[in-house]
Amino acid sequence: xxxxxxxxxxxxxxxxxxxxxxxxxxxxxxxxxxxxxxxxxxxxxxxxxxxxxxxxxxxxxxxxxxxxxxxxxxxxxxxxxxxxxxxxxxxxxxxxxxxxxxxxxxxxxxxxxxxxxxxxxxxxxxxxxxxxxxxxxxxxxxxxxxxxxxxxxxxxxxxxxxxxxxxxxxxxxxxxxxxxxxxxxxxxxxxxxxxxxxxxxxxxxxxxxxxxxxxxxxxxxxxxxxxxxxxxxxxxxxxxxxxxxxxxxxxxxxxxxxxxxxxxxxxxxxxxxxxxxxxxxxxxxxxxxxxxxxxxxxxxxxxxxxxxxxxxxxxxxxxxxxxxx
Amino acid sequence: xxxxxxxxxxxxxxxxxxxxxxxxxxxxxxxxxxxxxxxxxxxxxxxxxxxxxxxxxxxxxxxxxxxxxxxxxxxxxxxxxxxxxxxxxxxxxxxxxxxxxxxxxxxxxxxxxxxxxxxxxxxxxxxxxxxxxxxxxxxxxxxxxxxxxxxxxxxxxxxxxxxxxxxxxxxxxxxxxxxxxxxxxxxxxxxxxxxxxxxxxxxxxxxxxxxxxxxxxxxxxxxxxxxxxxxxxxxxxxxxxxxxxxxxxxxxxxxxxxxxxxxxxxxxxxxxxxxxxxxx
Numbered sequence: 393x394x395x396x397x398x399x400x401x402x403x404x405x406x407x408x409x410x411x412x413x414x415x416x417x418x419x420x421x422x423x424x425x426x427x428x429x430x431x432x433x434x435x436x437x438x439x440x441x442x443x444x445x446x447x448x449x450x451x452x453x454x455x456x457x458x459x460x461x462x463x464x465x466x467x468x469x470x471x472x473x474x475x476x477x478x479x480x481x482x483x484x485x486x487x488x489x490x491x492x493x494x495x496x497x498x499x500x501x502x503x504x505x506x507x508x509x510x511x512x513x514x515x516x517x518x519x520x521x522x523x524x525x526x527x528x529x530x531x532x533x534x535x536x537x538x539x540x541x542x543x544x545x546x547x548x549x550x551x552x553x554x555x556x557x558x559x560x561x562x563x564x565x566x567x568x569x570x571x572x573x574x575x576x577x578x579x580x581x582x583x584x585x586x587x588x589x590x591x592x593x594x595x596x597x598x599x600x601x602x603x604x605x606x607x608x609x610x611x612x613x614x615x616x617x618x619x620x621x622x623x624x625x626x627x628x629x630x631x632x633x634x635x636x637x638x639x640x641x642x643x644x645x646x647x648x649x650x651x652x653x654x655x656x657x658x659x660x661x662x663x664x665x666x667x668x669x670x671x672x673x674x675x676x677x678x679x680x681x682x683x684x685x686x687x688x689x690x691x692x693x694x695x696x697x698x699x700x701x702x703x704x705x706x707x708x709x710x711x712x713x714x715x716x717x
Numbered sequence: 718x719x720x721x722x723x724x725x726x727x728x729x730x731x732x733x734x735x736x737x738x739x740x741x742x743x744x745x746x747x748x749x750x751x752x753x754x755x756x757x758x759x760x761x762x763x764x765x766x767x768x769x770x771x772x773x774x775x776x777x778x779x780x781x782x783x784x785x786x787x788x789x790x791x792x793x794x795x796x797x798x799x800x801x802x803x804x805x806x807x808x809x810x811x812x813x814x815x816x817x818x819x820x821x822x823x824x825x826x827x828x829x830x831x832x833x834x835x836x837x838x839x840x841x842x843x844x845x846x847x848x849x850x851x852x853x854x855x856x857x858x859x860x861x862x863x864x865x866x867x868x869x870x871x872x873x874x875x876x877x878x879x880x881x882x883x884x885x886x887x888x889x890x891x892x893x894x895x896x897x898x899x900x901x902x903x904x905x906x907x908x909x910x911x912x913x914x915x916x917x918x919x920x921x922x923x924x925x926x927x928x929x930x931x932x933x934x935x936x937x938x939x940x941x942x943x944x945x946x947x948x949x950x951x952x953x954x955x956x957x958x959x960x961x962x963x964x965x966x967x968x969x970x971x972x973x974x975x976x977x978x979x980x981x982x983x984x985x986x987x988x989x990x991x992x993x994x995x996x997x
Contacts, residue, residue: 468815471996492817500808504727506734518723519816563812 418446419482421571421602422467428475429462429626436462438626439476444619446570449593449603451617453610453710459626460606461499464575467604468496481571492520495564499575499606501557505549509540509559512548513566520567534562539588553580561589565596572596575606590616610706620706622713629713638709643675643702644682651694661688673702720822721829724813728800728830738834741792745842748788752781753849760854774856775949779941779963781850785842786868786937790899793835793876798892800827801883801992811997821989824880828985831876839869860943867940870977871933875899877981878931881988884995902927906934907962932977939974941965 422444429437437459444450454460465471467478469486478485481493503512513531522530535544538558548556557580564572574593578586593616596603607613613620614634621631630637643663647670662681663674674685686696704712732738759777760770801824804810814820843865851857858864879895886894909924911917928935942965945953953964969977 465997470811470815488817488819491815494815496812496815498808498811498815500811502808503812504731504809506731515723515727516812516816519720519813519818521817560812 419479420444421446421448422450422478422480422604424463424467424476424478426476427463427466427473427478429459429466429471430474435626437466437473440623440626440628441476442621442628442631444602444604446602447597447600448618449597449605449616451613451620452604452606452623453608453613453620454623455608455714458623460608460623461575462626463623464499464573464604464606468494468573492567493570495566495569495572497557497560497564497572497574497577499579501560501580503548503556503559503563506547508545508547509535509551509562510544512559513563516563516566522567530566531562534565537565537592538562539585554582554585557581558585561592565592568599569601571602571604573604573606576608577605578607578609578612586612610710614706622710624714634706635703638704638706642677642704643673644677644685645698645700645702646672646674646685646689646696647698648672648689648694648696651689651692661685720818721826724823724826725830725833728827729833732796732830732834737796738837741834741838742841744788744792745838745845748785748842749845749849752846753853755781756850756856757853760856770854772949772952774850774854775858775944775946776963778850778856778858779944781846782843782864782868782940782944783937783963785846786871786940789835789839789842789868789872790875790933791896792838793831793872794879794892794895794899796831796834797876797879798883798888798895800831801880802886802888802891805995805997806887814997820993820995824884824989824992825985828877828880828988831880832873835872835876836869839865839872843868858944859946864940864943867936867943871936871940874931874933874936874977874981874984877984877988881984881991884988884992898931899933902931902934903937906938910962928973929976929980932973932980935969935973936977938965939969942968 420443427440483490517527622629663677666673847861882891905927912920
């Protein structure tokens with residue numbers, strides 16, 4: 393069993409996010425209250441409440457069909473909620489002017505196949521209202537950032553899926569958006585491409601851009617996200633930092649030398665102990681009991697040379713959350 | 718350039734790049750070639766008297782223009798059906814409408830781009846047809862520019878309707894439905910002619926109602942009227958009892974033309990509202 397967790401499903405503060413609309417500070421990048429979407433009898437989103445802070449990389453995790461893409465569509469105004477409320481950059485979701493400050497890479501990334509990559513970016517630059525003088529430079533920058541610098545004058549129709557996804561990411565970065573929404577941004581990319589996308593996300597965070605990363609790749613979330621929310625069947629199961637989500641370490645491995653023969657027959661410190669050569673595995677620890685284990689070993693004459701907390705993996709926690717549901 | 722202009726220019730560029738305009742030009746030239754051959758044979762080698770030729774050429778001209786109107790309408794239906802629903806299905810439009818633009822601007826831009834293509838196509842077809850027929854037979858219809866404007870309006874009516882349908886239906890369903898409605902409207906016009914011939918007012922009423930619901934046939938009859946020389950008009954008016962679907966005794970009434978303009982505006986606005994409310 394896991395120790396007490398700080399990443400239990402959280403109640404999002406109601407009715408309004410901190411400072412929202414009061415001019416005393418930046419509103420959250422995204423704030424939803426009981427956001428709901430129902431298609432006839434099918435509930436795609438069953439009351440999603442979450443807050444994404446400005447400047448963070450927020451992972452939106454969930455299995456296929458959890459409602460992730462539906463939530464993204466509601467945030468961008470592609471679909472209308474059947475209940476609840478959503479604020480994006482302090483404005484109601486879908487607000488036209490606010491969309492000028494949002495970059496979006498759709499899950500279904502397709503662009504005009506008969507245009508060149510540079511023309512696609514030029515089109516999006518015009519739609520964004522970028523001045524002509526900035527458009528060319530912005531397109532060149534975007535192409536270079538996503539690794540398509542040499543392919544700007546090639547037709548999109550000749551691009552592989554991965555290259556089209558890179559182009560979509562480039563389009564999402566145009567105009568220095570305050571919020572970048574990436575819906576499964578590496579689904580068509582090879583390992584090198586994935587590495588590059590992660591680097592781009594980190595760079596965005598460095599610039600203070602909020603990144604809303606919709607993914608089912610836990611490893612991806614572990615590598616770049618500041619906080620994550622796990623969603624399933626249209627509801628948020630847990631939200632927090634990765635450490636909070638994984639919870640406190642409940643097990644610890646220690647490398648111990650110098651213990652006399654038969655040391656383990658003596659009364660044990662907290663937890664269940666298992667000797668593994670020079671290593672000792674102690675399970676079922678409560679919070680704060682690791683020092684007690686170390687003290688007990690020293691009291692028996694042992695020299696503690698290494699202490700390695702055995703934290704639960706995100707995947708294990710993710711599966712556990714889904715199982716609890 | 719605002720969003721409407723950006724999307725209209727994009728639509729035109731797509732038509733050029735995807736060789737739509739080239740394909741339409743090839744079809745146009747093939748039809749004009751067929752027309753030139755037909756009118757040359759009719760005028761020079763048919764063995765008819767000059768009086769018979771004088772009566773046959775205007776009628777043949779109207780028949781050819783009917784073929785052109787059919788091709789223009791089908792082309793309008795095809796290009797309109799592909800422009801919205803396929804881009805929704807492929808995801809192209811989702812990337813566009815999440816920019817700071819109104820969906821109504823996107824649809825209006827597409828409509829304007831398609832209308833510009835249709836205008837160029839109609840002008841090319843009608844201009845070449847009039848020129849070629851004059852060249853091989855010496856016949857010039859009395860008001861070819863006004864007739865072309867009515868043909869263009871007929872195409873725009875179908876284009877606007879199919880664009881509305883494609884905001885909700887698949888490209889295939891919107892295109893097929895548009896063509897079917899166009900065919901039904903024409904058939905209603907024929908039924909109305911029979912009603913006139915057989916003195917059955919109910920049949921005539923069907924065609925009148927149909928002309929208001931979908932003004933393609935009403936506009937086509939406007940085109941016919943402006944293609945009819947005075948001699949042809951006088952001859953046919955004396956035989957009104959025969960109920961000819963390719964004859965118009967008078968120009969469309971002013972209130973009907975006003976209704977046609979209102980119809981365009983209504984269907985276009987309905988299309989914008991429908992696209993605006995569509996969940997993508």
